[in-house]
Amino acid sequence: MSAEAAQQADAHFQAGEFRESRAAALAALAGAPEDVELLLIAGRAGVELDAEDATEQLRRATELAPENADAWHYLGEALATEGRMDEAGEAFRRAVELNPADQVALSHLGHTSAATGREEEAVGYLSQAAQSMRGASTAAINLVDMYRTLGHYEEALAQAQRIAEAEPEDLVAALDVAELSLEVGQLDEAVAAFERLRTLDDVPGHEIYPLHGMIATAIKREDWQGALGLAGTAPLSDPEGRTLNLIAFLQAQAGEPAEQAPSREEVDVALSASLHDYRRMHADDRRLATEDLLG
Amino acid sequence: MAELATASRADVVEWFRCPSCAAFVYHKRLRRNLGVCPDCNHHFRLRIRERLGQLLDEGSFQELSGDLEILDVLSFADSKPYVERIAQAQKKSETKTGALHGTGTIDGLPIVVAGIDFSFIGGSMGGAVGESITRAAELALETRTPLLVISASGGARMQEGCVSLMQMVKTSQAVARLGEGGVLFISLLTDPTYGGVSASYATLGDVLIAEPDAHIGFAGPTVIEQTIRQKLPDGFQTAGFLLEHGMLDLVEPREGLRRTIRNLLELHARAEAARGEDAAARQGRLPAVEGKAPIVDPEQLPARDPWEIVQLARHIDRPRFLDLVGFAFDGFQELHGDRCFEEDHAIVAGLAQLGEMAVMVIGQQKGHTTSELVEHNFGMPEPEGYRKSMRLMRYAARFGLPLVTIVDTPGAYPGLGAEERGQSNAIAESIMLMSRLPVPAVTVVTGEGGSGGALAIAAGDRVLMMENAYYSVISPEGCSTILFKDASAAPRAAKALRITSPELLRLGVMDAVVPEPQGGAQTDPAAAGANLKAAIVATLGELLPLSTDELIAQRYERFRKFGTPGRQPTLPPLSQGETS
Numbered sequence: 088m089s090a091e092a093a094q095q096a097d098a099h100f101q102a103g104e105f106r107e108s109r110a111a112a113l114a115a116l117a118g119a120p121e122d123v124e125l126l127l128i129a130g131r132a133g134v135e136l137d138a139e140d141a142t143e144q145l146r147r148a149t150e151l152a153p154e155n156a157d158a159w160h161y162l163g164e165a166l167a168t169e170g171r172m173d174e175a176g177e178a179f180r181r182a183v184e185l186n187p188a189d190q191v192a193l194s195h196l197g198h199t200s201a202a203t204g205r206e207e208e209a210v211g212y213l214s215q216a217a218q219s220m221r222g223a224s225t226a227a228i229n230l231v232d233m234y235r236t237l238g239h240y241e242e243a244l245a246q247a248q249r250i251a252e253a254e255p256e257d258l259v260a261a262l263d264v265a266e267l268s269l270e271v272g273q274l275d276e277a278v279a280a281f282e283r284l285r286t287l288d289d290v291p292g293h294e295i296y297p298l299h300g301m302i303a304t305a306i307k308r309e310d311w312q313g314a315l316g317l318a319g320t321a322p323l324s325d326p327e328g329r330t331l332n333l334i335a336f337l338q339a340q341a342g343e344p345a346e347q348a349p350s351r352e353e354v355d356v357a358l359s360a361s362l363h364d365y366r367r368m369h370a371d372d373r374r375l376a377t378e379d380l381l382g
Numbered sequence: 383m384a385e386l387a388t389a390s391r392a393d394v395v396e397w398f399r400c401p402s403c404a405a406f407v408y409h410k411r412l413r414r415n416l417g418v419c420p421d422c423n424h425h426f427r428l429r430i431r432e433r434l435g436q437l438l439d440e441g442s443f444q445e446l447s448g449d450l451e452i453l454d455v456l457s458f459a460d461s462k463p464y465v466e467r468i469a470q471a472q473k474k475s476e477t478k479t480g481a482l483h484g485t486g487t488i489d490g491l492p493i494v495v496a497g498i499d500f501s502f503i504g505g506s507m508g509g510a511v512g513e514s515i516t517r518a519a520e521l522a523l524e525t526r527t528p529l530l531v532i533s534a535s536g537g538a539r540m541q542e543g544c545v546s547l548m549q550m551v552k553t554s555q556a557v558a559r560l561g562e563g564g565v566l567f568i569s570l571l572t573d574p575t576y577g578g579v580s581a582s583y584a585t586l587g588d589v590l591i592a593e594p595d596a597h598i599g600f601a602g603p604t605v606i607e608q609t610i611r612q613k614l615p616d617g618f619q620t621a622g623f624l625l626e627h628g629m630l631d632l633v634e635p636r637e638g639l640r641r642t643i644r645n646l647l648e649l650h651a652r653a654e655a656a657r658g659e660d661a662a663a664r665q666g667r668l669p670a671v672e673g674k675a676p677i678v679d680p681e682q683l684p685a686r687d688p689w690e691i692v693q694l695a696r697h698i699d700r701p702r703f704l705d706l707v708g709f710a711f712d713g714f715q716e717l718h719g720d721r722c723f724e725e726d727h728a729i730v731a732g733l734a735q736l737g738e739m740a741v742m743v744i745g746q747q748k749g750h751t752t753s754e755l756v757e758h759n760f761g762m763p764e765p766e767g768y769r770k771s772m773r774l775m776r777y778a779a780r781f782g783l784p785l786v787t788i789v790d791t792p793g794a795y796p797g798l799g800a801e802e803r804g805q806s807n808a809i810a811e812s813i814m815l816m817s818r819l820p821v822p823a824v825t826v827v828t829g830e831g832g833s834g835g836a837l838a839i840a841a842g843d844r845v846l847m848m849e850n851a852y853y854s855v856i857s858p859e860g861c862s863t864i865l866f867k868d869a870s871a872a873p874r875a876a877k878a879l880r881i882t883s884p885e886l887l888r889l890g891v892m893d894a895v896v897p898e899p900q901g902g903a904q905t906d907p908a909a910a911g912a913n914l915k916a917a918i919v920a921t922l923g924e925l926l927p928l929s930t931d932e933l934i935a936q937r938y939e940r941f942r943k944f945g946t947p948g949r950q951p952t953l954p955p956l957s958q959g960e961t962s
Contacts, residue, residue: 137414
């Protein structure tokens, strides 16, 4: 009876019918209050519906079946949904101990570690998860950010390249490769990556951002004429006029007369702000696309 | 069951990095938090359907934009044809045209809604987007249902050339008709709203609400920096910046948006219902009151030394506008902004409920503590305060809302900037507007009634004052210096100016006096508030049966009589002892 009910509740859950799923599970739980499968479905559906007792149902499942890795996994997700990151981390740790193949739990563990300030630990878990998951998994993508935060740019670049290979159309990954190549001094690779971005992103007005990356690369080389040449092509595609000050700076550096040239620091800030805006734009798009997948 | 945890979701990104604070946020937590970072309150961008899901009652949205099509009117092509860009955007967005509209409810209250999806070519407004918003406005007008438009846009769509530019007029004239018809238009501005959208319908709402830190403006900040060759201040063009500059009514965090919009709808539903009612039904909306009735016979008022009254009127514990609003009204929803220059905190205004009646309340606010007094500029408005007040008087007129104004000011702010920005004209315009307002207007002087700065919001059908308030052409101190050549003669000037409630009642400047508790309103603010409420209710009860023509005609006569021989009462001279 409860197996049948669990199957029915699960079918509703899989169909995204969380109310029906939870109602079916709760109804069956009335007759079998210690049925772990039913508790798991009721709890998971409850998380989707913001039910107050969802976490407690999942915790009860872990008490009844402490060896059930899924129960710990789902409890961790419920706790993470409530922002209880320490407890969520503990639950994911149990899930991974019980089922080392649960790469999603491992990824969650990495993220909860990061959220609780244990960055090095987080990097360890995320890199383990990233190795066994798809190139552009949550672990892989956020690992790039973690490495960056910790100043491990070589590792960040290697990870970003991995994602870019797996997802050749992913603009954020391409931007990561470009920026990180610039950061670690692989300037030819940086130029190539920014050029790749220009090809990938054909939205009118967006050309300026990769161009700014290329100018930043030329500046790093102290190739003032090269940078000036690039900057000279920019105003046409730069409706916001970010490049005007830049040209004055480059003219001054190249020994040409320039008025009101900004400092190197101001130029660096302006270029990184441009790339930051660009990243934000595409990170938002990537998030929205992912949310669509998550439903 | 076991495979659910591991297999199907391995490819999906479930933790997002907040672009503002860099925290990792679990997607379900983000969704539960309405797309707001739980660590730093950064408001992530939402898809339009998710936004509607957050604001509307579940399952209530009926989309009406399914038949909209984008026209490639210019056969435009840049590096690729516009039609290809449209196809690309349709894949990326969840709308066919970049906008949608339809009907829905919020807590059962009906609303017409339209919204732009920023994912669709940067939310730019082309013909189809303009069409969606215009159709929504037309439907709102036809059905007399409030309109909510949610905007997120970079501006006009280049690929549709001047046809895109024309959407600015098309949408603006559509929402103008809503204003003419007295149908509420709420505009919700989300990050970012720029260019041809911010410069058309989106900033023409009766109520403009923005999400925190949303960027809103006409020209982009970099263009401005390059043009003026100056570094722009931190927070430039954010919602907070706009609010401080008088351009918004409210900056509302996402979690409060539904509640705020619902409150506005409820207040307007009352106004809409009252619109078609007869006088008795409208009077029936007023609440039963417990306070003391207003006094119209000056003999019933105790004789007090005018200088003592000045001190009571200025008493730091005397209930101020916001205290009194709390006692006399329910559900006060403050609205901000003059839409010109700056938010002036010396004048506070908004919608409120009086029983079952929606009203507009405008008043001068002082506060009680030093920081409150400074925040509200000691109740001395600048031109922006009067312009905000006028904006909301017009709002009241559009929706047939009775107006209640509460006066408590030492005077209009005497400052350089105030003069530069037209203090005199702001006061004059306000007096003129209020004197011809087509809705009942009740004024109560509750503290200091300082000259023109007070009068700017005191040209009502009925003007009342609280027992220990004063109303004067000049402060007693000012008068004593100018006319008595003696700064210490303020008490004498207070007597000579005849500024107290019994005297002003006799002069006809006041129509009635709101009694105060023994010792003054500060001794029992709640009782004072109850008396104020009783006076407002009684006065509105007299005015509600009057037609607009009767109101305006009677108001004209009310002020016409002052100084007219034969119509203007005069006071007997003060005795020798009183003048010394």
